[in-house]
Amino acid sequence: MRWFVKLATSSAVMAALLWWTDPVIVANQLRGADARWLFAALASLTLLTALMAWRWQHVAQAFDIRISFTQAWREYYIAQLANMALPGGVVGDVGRAYRIRRQGDLVRAAQSVAAERLIGQISIFALMAAGFSCALMIPGGAAWPVWTWLAIAAYCIAMCGAVVFARGTSASARFMRLTLVLLKAPRMIGLALVITALLIFSFYACARATQTVIPLADLATLVPLILCAMLIPLSVGGLGWREGAAAALFPLIGASPGAGIAAGIAYGAVMLLAALPAVLLALKPTQTHPIPHTSKMDVL
Structure with missing residues (x-):
């Protein structure tokens, strides 16, 4: 029943958007899509999956979960498809945590998945915050509405709250503390930069394919806002909300x-x-092979 509600919501949002705009124009732009840019987006997302799997492998090691890159890559692919096909966007992540529980335990497996997802979200929000900060200082960009600035302010407050929370002694505080330590590691920073750039480029390429050129000055602000709309759980694969954010x-x-x-x-x-x-x-x-022991310091 819950799946039906979310599917119905995505369908209703898409129907409302097409009613609000001209569906003929949308169809024409899709019909005339440039296959070269679509292929570029596909290649970008394929590389993106491999890099995110690699990041998860290193994050899992920090939680004493040792998995090979091949296993991480396989599980990440399966999780991505499940997240897109099933409502909520987290079913696949729950599945990959459950399937690697034998490498440690279910709690640490789930923490590794949650930490990797959190690092990814923090990275893209950080890029968006940096983009909006530049928009404040550099005139001539897009005239962003007030709600976008409120969203950035909320992000900054949330980050400050996370840092304060991580100073506690609870299990959740220890999890947040380790996640923040991972986030500051040079390897994670490098991966975050490349992954975020590929994510932004993949949407940019799809926009180019459908005859829209997003100005470079707006890539760090416009695209993250659109992609963040996909996080709304009342949907299937972000369908409807992503298009609604882009339309707005x-x-x-x-x-x-x-x-x-x-x-x-x-x-x-x-x-x-x-x-x-x-x-x-x-x-x-699946074939599992012994993974050489890696300390947390090696991961960082």
Whole structure:
């Protein structure tokens, strides 16, 4: 029943968006999509999956969960497809934590998954905060509405709260403290920069494919806001909310709402295509091999 509600919500939001805009324009932009840019987005998302799996492998080691890159890569692919196909966007993550529990225990496996996801979200929010800070100082950019600044302020407050919370002695505080330590590690910073850049580029490429050029000055602000809309749990794979955010924000760069919807649909389709190897990986029997012990300091 819950799955049906979320699917119905995504469908209703998409229907409302198409009613609000001109569906013919959206269809024409999708029909004339440039395959070269779509392929670039697909390649970017494919590399992105490998890098995120590598990041998770190192995060898991910090929680004394030793998995090979091959296993992390396989589990990440399966989790991505499940997250897109099932409501809520976390079913796949729950599954990968459950499947690697034998490498340690379920609690630490779940913590490794949660920490990796949290590091990813903090990274993209940090980029967005930096982008909006630059927008304040550099004139001539998009005229951002007040609610965007409120969102950035809320992010800064949340980060300060996380730092204060991490000073506690509870299990949750220790988890947050280790996550923040991981976030400051040079390897994690490098991975975060590359992963975030690939994530931004993949949406940019889908927008280019559907005849919209997002100005470079707005990439660090516009795209993260659109992608963050996919985190709304009342959807299937972010469908509807992603397109709605794009439709609302694209006019700020001189594009039509329909162009935003087309870019969002193209991005969702490429994401699904990029995750399809998970079907083959799920059918392939798993083989586990002993992983050399790695200390937490080696990970950092």
